[in-house]
Every structure is written in C-alpha cells, then in structure tokens.
Amino acid sequence: MNQSNTNAVHARLQVTRPEFSLDVDLQLPGRGISALFGVSGSGKSSCLRAMAGLDQVAKGYLNVNGEIWRDDSRGVNVPTHRRALGYVFQEANLFAHLDVRRNLDYGQRRVPRTDRKVSLEHAIELLGIASLLPRRPETLSGGERQRVAIARALATSPRLLLMDEPLAALDYQRKAEILPYLRRLHDELDIPIIYVSHSAEEVAQLADHLVVLEKGRVVVSGPLTETLARLDLPMHLGEDTGVVLEGRVAERDAEWGLARIALPAGDLWVRDSGEALGLQVRVRILARDISLSLAAHSDSSILNILPAMVEQIVGEAHPAQVLVRLNTGGVPLVARVTRRSVATLRLQPGLKVWAQIKAVALVG
Amino acid sequence: MESILSPSDLGAITLTLKLASVTTLLLLLIGTPIAWWLARTTSLWRGPVSALVALPLVLPPTVLGFYLLVSLGPNGPLGQLTQALGLGLLPFTFAGLVVGSVLYSMPFVIQPLQNAFSVIGEGPLEAAATLRASPLDRFFTVVLPLARPGFLTAIILGFAHTVGEFGVVLMIGGNIPDETRVISVQIYDHVEALEYTQAHWLSAGMLLFSFLVLLLLYSFNPAKPPR
Numbered sequence: 001m002n003q004s005n006t007n008a009v010h011a012r013l014q015v016t017r018p019e020f021s022l023d024v025d026l027q028l029p030g031r032g033i034s035a036l037f038g039v040s041g042s043g044k045s046s047c048l049r050a051m052a053g054l055d056q057v058a059k060g061y062l063n064v065n066g067e068i069w070r071d072d073s074r075g076v077n078v079p080t081h082r083r084a085l086g087y088v089f090q091e092a093n094l095f096a097h098l099d100v101r102r103n104l105d106y107g108q109r110r111v112p113r114t115d116r117k118v119s120l121e122h123a124i125e126l127l128g129i130a131s132l133l134p135r136r137p138e139t140l141s142g143g144e145r146q147r148v149a150i151a152r153a154l155a156t157s158p159r160l161l162l163m164d165e166p167l168a169a170l171d172y173q174r175k176a177e178i179l180p181y182l183r184r185l186h187d188e189l190d191i192p193i194i195y196v197s198h199s200a201e202e203v204a205q206l207a208d209h210l211v212v213l214e215k216g217r218v219v220v221s222g223p224l225t226e227t228l229a230r231l232d233l234p235m236h237l238g239e240d241t242g243v244v245l246e247g248r249v250a251e252r253d254a255e256w257g258l259a260r261i262a263l264p265a266g267d268l269w270v271r272d273s274g275e276a277l278g279l280q281v282r283v284r285i286l287a288r289d290i291s292l293s294l295a296a297h298s299d300s301s302i303l304n305i306l307p308a309m310v311e312q313i314v315g316e317a318h319p320a321q322v323l324v325r326l327n328t329g330g331v332p333l334v335a336r337v338t339r340r341s342v343a344t345l346r347l348q349p350g351l352k353v354w355a356q357i358k359a360v361a362l363v364g
Numbered sequence: 365m366e367s368i369l370s371p372s373d374l375g376a377i378t379l380t381l382k383l384a385s386v387t388t389l390l391l392l393l394i395g396t397p398i399a400w401w402l403a404r405t406t407s408l409w410r411g412p413v414s415a416l417v418a419l420p421l422v423l424p425p426t427v428l429g430f431y432l433l434v435s436l437g438p439n440g441p442l443g444q445l446t447q448a449l450g451l452g453l454l455p456f457t458f459a460g461l462v463v464g465s466v467l468y469s470m471p472f473v474i475q476p477l478q479n480a481f482s483v484i485g486e487g488p489l490e491a492a493a494t495l496r497a498s499p500l501d502r503f504f505t506v507v508l509p510l511a512r513p514g515f516l517t518a519i520i521l522g523f524a525h526t527v528g529e530f531g532v533v534l535m536i537g538g539n540i541p542d543e544t545r546v547i548s549v550q551i552y553d554h555v556e557a558l559e560y561t562q563a564h565w566l567s568a569g570m571l572l573f574s575f576l577v578l579l580l581l582y583s584f585n586p587a588k589p590p591r
Contacts, residue, residue: 054490080493081501087494093487097509106505107495149491156495 006066009034009160009192013050014059015216022046022216028209030065033186033193035207035224037200043216044196048162051194052087053080064160064192084115086153088163092145094137100148101133107156117157126188127151127181143174147181154185161185161193167202175202182206183364200240204228204284205363229332231314231323241323242286243334244363249279258303261362265328269303270360282363287323289359290335294345296354304357308333310349313342326355368565375542376550376566383458383546384526387465391473391522392515394466399477400507418471425468429535432464436536456538461546464532473522480514481507516584524577528570 007030015022022043028034036044049055051062053069060077062070064085069078086107094103104120124130127147137145146166153161166182167175179202185193186206197203203210203224210227212219220227228243250262252272259272261283268283275281296305308326315322322342326333333355337347347353369377402414420428435442436454446454454460484507492502508515530548537544539553547566554563 052494054493080490081496081498085494087491089487089491091487093491095488095491095506095510097512106492106497110496110501152495 006030008063009065009194010061010063011047011051012059012061013047013057015046015050015055016058020046020216022050024213024216024218026211026218026221028192028194028211028221030192031190032208033195033206034209034211035203036194036196036211036213037198037203037207038213038219039198041215042213044198044213045164046216047213048087048164048194048196051160052085052162053078053083054087067159081110084111084157084159086156086158086161088146088150088153088161088166090165090168092137092142092149094140094145094148094152096137098137099133100129100135100137100140103137103148104133104152104155107152111156115157118154120155123151123154126154126184141174142170143177146170146174146178150181150185154189159191161189161191163193163195165196165198167197167199179205179364201363204242204244205282225332229325229334231312231325231334239288240286241334241336242284242289243332244282244284245331246280246282249275249277249281252277259362261360263331265331266306268306268357268360270362273362275362284361284363285333285357286359286361287334287336289357290326290333291356291358292324292326292335292337292341292345292347292353293356294353297356300356302356302358304360306333306355306357308353308355310347310351310353312349313347315339326353328355370562372541372545373550373562373566376545376547377569379458379542379544380527380546380548383461383465384523386462387469387526388473388519388522390462390466391469392519395470395473395477395518395522399474400481400503402474403478403481417474420468421471425529425531426535428468429464429532432460432467432532432536436460436463455536456540456544458543461533461537461544464536465526465529468529468532469522469525472525473518476514476517476521477511480511480517483514484510513584517581520577520581520584524574528574 009026009028009030011024011026011028013022013024020043024047036047038044046055050057050060057070059072060070061072062068067084068076069083070076095106098106104123108116108120124133127150129144129147129151132140132144132148140148150166167178170178183206195206207224209222210224211221220230224244225246245263247261247263247268249259250267251260253260257272258269259275261268261270261281270283306328308328310324311327312325313322316336320338321336322339324335324337324347326335335355341347398413398417402410433455434440436446437443438453443453446452454463488506488510489502492506497505528548530552533544533546533549539545539549547570551563551566554566
C-alpha cells in the first residue's frame, strides 16, 4: 500500500496558532523510546497532540511503521479514535465514574478481539497494579494513577505509545516509583514510544533517540549517545550537559561495594547498587564531573581515569568555560573545563589526555 | 380527601404534573445539545444564544406569554405554520401550554447542564478518544455519567419551575378545566371566588412540594448549590 519505510515513525507536522507555530519533520526509530526534549513552550506537547490527532494540524504526514494516519496528498486524516495509539497524559485523566478495572477495560473493549496483542493481565502485571483493581481513581496516589493510565493505554495494544510528561506532576519519590516500570516497557514492548520531557535526567534514563525542540522547530534529532556528545548544538542543557553510555556489569567487588561496568572504551567503577552481573546498564557522566590532565595520576582519589583524545573544543555561554569533546576508544565524552586550563595544558584537537571522572551515575 | 380537594382541584393537579413531565422531557431532549454546544463552542454566537436562553429568567412571564399568544395566534407566523401543518391553533390548548412552558423553563434545564459539561473539561474526553471511543460513544459513556448530578439538578429545577408557572399559562393557556387549568390558575380562581379554604389547601401543597424539591436538590449537591 505504500513504499515508505515500514520500520520507522515519520512525522511531518505543521500547526499554526496565533501565538505559536510548530513545523517539524521527524524520522524516529520504529521501536524504543524517542524523547522529545525542550523547555516549556518549545512545542513538545503540541507535537505529541498533533501526532495523536487531538489538535488540528494544518499540514501533515504521519506514518507509523507503515500505517498512514495522516497524508494530505491523499486526503487521509484518521480521527484520533481510529488511530491505534496509546496516550498517557500529564495528569492521568482516569475516568472518575469507573473503578480501576473498568478504566482498564474501557479501551480494550473497543479494540477488535483479533487486534488485542497485550492482555489485560499482562498490562496489569507490567505496571504492578493488581491490588488496585477494585479502587476508585480518587483514592489512588498520583503515582498509582499514572501507572493505571499507562496500563490502560497499553491494554489497547497500541502501535505507537505517546507519553506527555507522565512524571511531571509527581514528586521525586513517585517518579522513582514509576521509572522502573517505564524501563520495563522499553525492554518488553516492540513498539515506538515517544516520550515528552523537560527533564534531562529522565531522558538520560529512558531514551534511545533524542529530539531537541526549540520554538516549534527541531534543533537536533539523533541517537541519544551521539546527540548528547555533539558540541555544535545549542543544547541549552547547562549543568545537565553530559553523555550517556551503555555498558555491562562485569564485576562486583564486595569488599569495596563497587561494581565494574565494562564499556567499549574501558572500565568504570561505580557504587554497587545491586545490579546483576552481565546486566546491560546505562551510565551518565556529566561534563562538569570530568577534569583533564596530561599524565595519569595514581595518587588521586579519583577511581575512574580513562585515556582519551581531544576532538573538539567549543566555547560556552560563559566566557570562562569551554566544552571539550573527547574520544575514548570510539566512545565520546564531554568535559567542561575553564578557558585558562585549555591554555595552560595547551589543549587542542589531537592531543592525548587523561579524563578523570569524578562522578558516574548509574541511571538504568 | 374529597372534602379537602374538589374534583376540579384534582384535575388541576393531574394536569400540572402532566405538563411538568412533558415539558421536562422535551427540555432534556432540546436542552442537552444546546447546553453541550454552549459549554464547548468558541463561536461568536455563544453570547447571543446564552442571552436568549437566559431571557426567561428576567422577563416578566406575561411578556413571554403575550408574544407567544401573538405569534401562535391565527395571524402570527407560527400560528400560520401550525395551521398549514394541520396542527390547528395552539393557544388555549395543552400543546400551546407545553410550548410556553418549554421556553419559560429552558434556562433552568440548560444552565445546570452547561455547568456540568464545562466542569468535565477536555481531559476525560481526549482520554476516551485515545482509547478508541467515537464522539457519540464518548458522549454516552463519559459525558453522561460524569454529568449525572447536572442532569438531576436540571430535571428537578425544570419540573419544579414548570409546576410553579402562572403568568405564561394565563396568557397563552387561559383557564379551561383539564386542558389548561393548572394548579396556580386554580388557586387564583379560588381566591377570586373567595374560597380561601380551598386556596389554602392547594397553596400549602405547593409550598410543601417546592420545599421538598429544593431539599432534594441541595442534598444531591451539597457543595455547590445551583444558580
């Protein structure tokens, strides 16, 4: 029926409102989590609402793994209720007149039996809400409500899951309670998930693909690790500037309570928080936590020191600071140092240095 | 009972209840879509339509009755229409009374419904749309159940207000036993005939009825009384 890529999400959307315009052309992977990241007003939510068909789209094209939901050239504009999508809103939007079980049923009942790939039991199990089934929405905590809302969306066996800052209305504790479930979705679902967030931390934990939006336009779109390591972008991450790397738990040292994470570039020692050996994990290294030296110090308290090569140096908003992109065996790191250090150490592309990593966060 | 209420009193009571039931039913059918539209539209017509719906709140009932009489009469545009349709003339008939009551009680049904619809907001409707519910499906499975208190208020107020109407009835209905003579007109007749005892019984009945209706209403909506 169509010749386009059937394992990707392609969205070309134009929304025009008096005070705001959105104009994006996105190619996103056909599975895994794509994060739409940006400050409030950047158009992340508008983009998501446009994909769902909740807002009027002036011009658009939307292809989800080969299924066309919007195509102006053929006059296709599938209404929201006929798009096989799941949508998780910022405030859960559970139906107040139904208990949890009937909230979950609501969507699934409307999906033809032959299209039901996710059973209610599976959705309930995935989000750990079995004990909540007889409860009324008003008796649930914010985190519980959001888990029910996610399960309700999953129970419709969506071909695209859209999540609009599902954690934004929750406090730190509730966020921490839901994140493991989101990571589980990521591992178990074979569908694209588009996740809107303004939290760099959430993005680092969950995303595979990163889209940065600003004033309704795409600033950058690419695989998370690569994109975070790019210096040529007005990322405006500030203190959140840093990279996310994927590795494997290779060793657990009970004596010191440390775990060794094997990365393609070398090993990193992190605080052991109980992850099983061999588990695939993500570590996040912030630019402000890396310092550079010309020699490897063994008299330092810093555990993680990796050999690296300077690739690029770019000035930052504050004249005293620069960002330095490093290559450690093919893996990028970004360090924030002062301009004076650049001069003192004579840092320049091609120079071999040691990256001293003061803090590594295991993020998932 | 017979010594207290005469057969014509009982006839007036039956007629009043019938009128109020028919009116309320019609108002729910007409008022629900109007209230839904008013609660959600951003059209410029929202203001004028709201004002029109609210008119009976401020207009003397005699004014409404007078214009209805004129337009439904043999020379009025609506009168000519009903004649052309073979319905005959509506003034001084039960049907005419229903038309008058529907207009007269309209704000009492539409406003509670409109409030109830506004309170629901877009959230649950959008959620339902993403859960595969068509617009009609959303209305029946989300809006109606969530707006139930609004419907109860609308039914109670619409019914009670129709029971209590007098001016419009007198203008357009007249005073025909078992056809247009409702309780309020019957009371008026008793008073004119100096039959104070009978007037008392009916009036006291109305007073009690009205109080009970309002009591019911406020116990349904304890937190926010309807306006």
